[in-house]
Amino acid sequence: MISEALKQAYLTTSYEVSSPQGTITLRIGVPNPILDQLLHACGCDRWAFITASNPASKPLPAVENEQRHWELCERVAKLGYQTLEGVGKGADEQWPPEKSLLVMGIERETASELGKHFGQYGIVVGHINQAPELLLLE
Numbered sequence: 001m002i003s004e005a006l007k008q009a010y011l012t013t014s015y016e017v018s019s020p021q022g023t024i025t026l027r028i029g030v031p032n033p034i035l036d037q038l039l040h041a042c043g044c045d046r047w048a049f050i051t052a053s054n055p056a057s058k059p060l061p062a063v064e065n066e067q068r069h070w071e072l073c074e075r076v077a078k079l080g081y082q083t084l085e086g087v088g089k090g091a092d093e094q095w096p097p098e099k100s101l102l103v104m105g106i107e108r109e110t111a112s113e114l115g116k117h118f119g120q121y122g123i124v125v126g127h128i129n130q131a132p133e134l135l136l137l138e
Contacts, residue, residue, distance in 0.1 A: 002121050002136055006057055010122050010134050012091040015049045017084050017102045026124065031131045042082055044104040045128045048111030050076075051088055053098040055119025062096075069099040072118060081106050112137060 015026040017035070024034050026049065039047060052068035054060055060068075076083055086100040103111065108125055115123040115137050126132045 002138060006121065007134075007136070009057075009090055009092065009095075014089045014091075015086060015100070015124055015132070016089060017049070017086040019084055026126075026132045028124065028134050029131050031129070035126075036128050039104060039128045042104050044082070046105060046107065047126055048103045048106050048108070048114075049086060049088070049100055049124040049132070050103060050111060050114055050118070051098045051100040051120065051123075052118040053100075057121055059096075065099065068118060072101060072114070075114065075117075076101060076103055076106075079106075079110070108135070111135075 011028050017024040017026065019034075019038055021034060021038065024032060024038070026032055026035065035047070039045065050072065052072035053065040073083070082104045084102045084104075086102050088098040088100050111123055111125055112135060115135075120137055122134055122136045124132050125135045
């Protein structure tokens with residue numbers, strides 16, 4: 001079970017995407033028209049923001065997190081999705097930013113399976129013209 005404090009940490013995190021238009025900052029519950037334009041240009045109507053770092057919100061050494069990120073990149077590439085690099089930055093500056101991927105066009109269920117595979121308690125998902133949503137993976 002995810003604690004309320006951990007859920008609040010996820011809700012207050014900034015999810016930053018490196019895009020051709022510059023950095024796009026996603027926040028749970030806040031629509032983002034720049035992301036919507038990017039999705040439209042890519043012909044996608046849904047997305048997920050997924051990390052492989054720090055499974056179960058337990059810190060790992062940077063080298064392990066880097067390896068896990070590349071495993072996520074390889075797995076998503078094999079599935080054929082377009083991606084952009086990203087980083088999750090928590091409001092608590094003691095917690096290091098987590099490398100992540102914005103996966104465009106991915107179905108919610110597939111994204112959920114990826115998050116669970118990498119030991120995540122939650123991922124961020126969304127549809128074009130809708131606010132990002134925290135999807136808990138209990």
